[in-house]
Amino acid sequence: MRLAPRAITYTRNGQPADVLKVKTLNALPNLQSNDVKVKFLLSPLNPADINVIQGVYPAKARTITIDNEEYRLGGNEALAQVTEIGESVKDLSINDWVVMGASQSGTWRSSAVLPSKDLIKVESNALSKVHGATLSINPPTALRMLEDFVNLKSGDYIIQNGSNSAVGTAVIQIAKAMNIHTINLIRERETTEKTNQLVTELKNLGATHVLTNEEISQNSKQARESIKSWTQGKELKLALNCVGGKETTEIVKTLSEGAYLVTYGAMSKQPLTIPPGLHIFKNLQSVGFWMSRWYKDHTMDEKKTLISEIVKLIENGNVGI
Amino acid sequence: MRLAPRAITYTRNGQPADVLKVKTLNALPNLQSNDVKVKFLLSPLNPADINVIQGVYPAKARTITIDNEEYRLGGNEALAQVTEIGESVKDLSINDWVVMGASQSGTWRSSAVLPSKDLIKVESNALSKVHGATLSINPPTALRMLEDFVNLKSGDYIIQNGSNSAVGTAVIQIAKAMNIHTINLIRERETTEKTNQLVTELKNLGATHVLTNEEISQNSKQARESIKSWTQGKELKLALNCVGGKETTEIVKTLSEGAYLVTYGAMSKQPLTIPPGLHIFKNLQSVGFWMSRWYKDHTMDEKKTLISEIVKLIENGNVGI
Numbered sequence: 001m002r003l004a005p006r007a008i009t010y011t012r013n014g015q016p017a018d019v020l021k022v023k024t025l026n027a028l029p030n031l032q033s034n035d036v037k038v039k040f041l042l043s044p045l046n047p048a049d050i051n052v053i054q055g056v057y058p059a060k061a062r063t064i065t066i067d068n069e070e071y072r073l074g075g076n077e078a079l080a081q082v083t084e085i086g087e088s089v090k091d092l093s094i095n096d097w098v099v100m101g102a103s104q105s106g107t108w109r110s111s112a113v114l115p116s117k118d119l120i121k122v123e124s125n126a127l128s129k130v131h132g133a134t135l136s137i138n139p140p141t142a143l144r145m146l147e148d149f150v151n152l153k154s155g156d157y158i159i160q161n162g163s164n165s166a167v168g169t170a171v172i173q174i175a176k177a178m179n180i181h182t183i184n185l186i187r188e189r190e191t192t193e194k195t196n197q198l199v200t201e202l203k204n205l206g207a208t209h210v211l212t213n214e215e216i217s218q219n220s221k222q223a224r225e226s227i228k229s230w231t232q233g234k235e236l237k238l239a240l241n242c243v244g245g246k247e248t249t250e251i252v253k254t255l256s257e258g259a260y261l262v263t264y265g266a267m268s269k270q271p272l273t274i275p276p277g278l279h280i281f282k283n284l285q286s287v288g289f290w291m292s293r294w295y296k297d298h299t300m301d302e303k304k305t306l307i308s309e310i311v312k313l314i315e316n317g318n319v320g321i
Numbered sequence: 322m323r324l325a326p327r328a329i330t331y332t333r334n335g336q337p338a339d340v341l342k343v344k345t346l347n348a349l350p351n352l353q354s355n356d357v358k359v360k361f362l363l364s365p366l367n368p369a370d371i372n373v374i375q376g377v378y379p380a381k382a383r384t385i386t387i388d389n390e391e392y393r394l395g396g397n398e399a400l401a402q403v404t405e406i407g408e409s410v411k412d413l414s415i416n417d418w419v420v421m422g423a424s425q426s427g428t429w430r431s432s433a434v435l436p437s438k439d440l441i442k443v444e445s446n447a448l449s450k451v452h453g454a455t456l457s458i459n460p461p462t463a464l465r466m467l468e469d470f471v472n473l474k475s476g477d478y479i480i481q482n483g484s485n486s487a488v489g490t491a492v493i494q495i496a497k498a499m500n501i502h503t504i505n506l507i508r509e510r511e512t513t514e515k516t517n518q519l520v521t522e523l524k525n526l527g528a529t530h531v532l533t534n535e536e537i538s539q540n541s542k543q544a545r546e547s548i549k550s551w552t553q554g555k556e557l558k559l560a561l562n563c564v565g566g567k568e569t570t571e572i573v574k575t576l577s578e579g580a581y582l583v584t585y586g587a588m589s590k591q592p593l594t595i596p597p598g599l600h601i602f603k604n605l606q607s608v609g610f611w612m613s614r615w616y617k618d619h620t621m622d623e624k625k626t627l628i629s630e631i632v633k634l635i636e637n638g639n640v641g642i
Binding site for chain 2: 281
């Protein structure tokens with residue numbers, strides 16, 4: 001007997017433990033000609049998923065109606081498998097692996113009917129399910145930020161903070177595959193031993209240099225000197241920021257003329273503080289990146305190309321988990 | 322008898338009254354084939370000129386040598402008249418009016434020998450000397466910021482602060498000529514009467530709406546509501562900032578998705594503080610503009626086109642002093 005579809009749902013914003021409920025759905029809607037039925041193989045939990053449930057994230061959850069009541073669906077990322085296709089669907093076949101090409105698809109459920117235009121086929125024989133389930137948000141965020149703002153060449157340097165985050169470690173690995181050197185900021189851990197351990201981990205992933213936020217904020221002159229000695233006069237035109245606050249201001253001061261500060265997170269919950277002279281006289285550009293906007297603004301062909309680039313990086317062993 | 326050339330010079334950074342000295346020069350250097358000799362008709366004093374003398378501005382003053390001693394020359398902007406041309410100079414003739422196409426030409430002197438590539442011919446029969454002497458920095462800053470970041474269309478809105486500055490009033494006037502509506506921030510004056518007087522002056526120049534920094538910082542919700550009611554749902558995609566600080570953060574919150582914050586000054590001496598979510602989720606781009614960089618990065622043809630556009634705006638009565 002086939003199990004009824006189930007979903008992790010909520011009806012009001014709040015702390016996940018307070019508001020999330022598993023609901024059994026009566027049945028999936030009928031397939032329209034461009035729809036695809038999928039079963040979810042693995043659906044990760046990203047920090048932003050929690051923010052959506054709390055109601056502090058600009059993306060809105062997808063809703064479904066069960067017994068005339070509206071429920072919001074949790075989950076944004078997933079690996080799913082096609083189980084049925086509408087008569088007009090050309091690009092997908094039964095058993096294909098797909099990832100989500102639209103934001104907030106409500107992936108914390110057992111199965112769903114989704115428009116085929118919101119699904120991106122994953123073509124690979126070598127990918128694990130875990131790889132498949134985590135390849136559509138964090139690694140592409142890293143790749144797009146490395147490619148879309150500054151024309152980096154082999155041997156160039158970039159700087160980032162939050163370097164041990166999922167995106168940060170993807171940046172380290174993808175940059176290494178592009179022969180781009182990375183200067184990586186991390187938070188000091190509770191003990192020097194733990195900090196050193198993290199430094200070693202990041203260097204094993206391919207990090208060129210690692211600095212702590214404390215080093216850069218307590219002795220910014222020394223940190224700037226270190227960075228200068230590492231880059232050997234090479235330009236530093238790209239800073240990736242998911243932290244904000246004082247340390248980010250210090251990072252920005254190390255950048256070359258015409259550099260980009262790309263903000264994709266704000267883990268310190270502190271605003272960005274930018275000395276105006278860096279904009280006026282050094283042509284600093286402070287911009288943002290959001291993977292959800294990228295998916296919204298790009299064509300299916302562009303999405304497929306992106307996902308296949310990520311698949312290739314994983315298959316070649318350049319990007320791990 | 323021809324007077325010996327004289328120049329306002331200094332040998333060390335400091336307060337202008339302490340360090341500036343008028344020097345009589347022995348003679349001008351001989352004209353090389355691409356050089357032009359000019360006499361300065363009017364040389365304005367811009368606030369940045371003071372900062373150069375104080376040594377707090379990134380641009381470095383030009384130097385000359387008198388009796389084996391090096392002197393720095395003050396002055397960046399000017400209207401000058403050609404008095405002699407080198408044998409290879411094609412674009413300029415004796416008596417032509419020119420403005421400076423290079424930064425820090427040292428304009429606070431009676432005459433100079435300059436490379437012809439650093440001079441832009443001003444073609445007009447209707448221009449006063451005062452217009453000519455002030456057309457190469459502030460009005461072009463306004464025009465470039467209105468045209469180079471956002472594709473504004475007739476009827477669109479922009480917002481700016483420091484609206485009664487030289488650039489701010491040029492923005493009001495040029496925007497009006499382009500049929501762009503302006504929302505203008507000013508500092509409250511000592512009395513309500515004086516504030517009202519300034520509001521009237523700016524409205525007479527063409528300002529669509531005027532708000533005080535105090536109104537926006539003390540009741541930002543009310544100010545945002547006012548702005549919304551003025552724009553009637555139209556997008557607000559360009560903010561021009563020469564102030565910085567808290568009020569600028571409030572302005573940024575009023576902008577539409579994908580907007581530009583263009584910083585060209587920092588009169589409050591406060592840094593820019595930007596909520597990171599505006600970068601990430603609303604695709605805010607925070608950038609800088611510096612007229613000196615524009616001149617450095619553009620060709621003589623582009624500079625000529627820019628100056629002729631400004632001349633036309635002045636001739637048509639769109640931009641006054």
